[in-house]
Amino acid sequence: MGQISQFLPFLLMFVVIYFFMIRPQQKKIKQEKEFEAALKVGDKIITKSGFHGKIAELTETTAVIETMSGKLKIERSAISLELTAALNKKA
Structure with a gap:
């Protein structure tokens, strides 16, 4: 004990x-x-660095997003927020 x-x-x-x-x-x-x-193609997102865009392509580890100034290839883990669902709730 x-x-x-x-x-x-x-x-x-x-x-x-x-x-x-x-x-x-x-x-x-x-x-x-x-x-x-x-995440799926067409979702509007915000990255952890603050870029706003729309997902154009998805692979296993990366995503290509369309922004107003062009396309960016980023890691999926760099996406912090998905806005599509939030925007659809307001409408």
């Missing part, structure tokens, strides 16, 4: 760290992957 009580604070600390740091991060990563998988 003495050894268990010595390790109990470390065990509790690990449990707290898991539920407040590791688990939310895993959920966030899963949501980002689902978001990237749900």
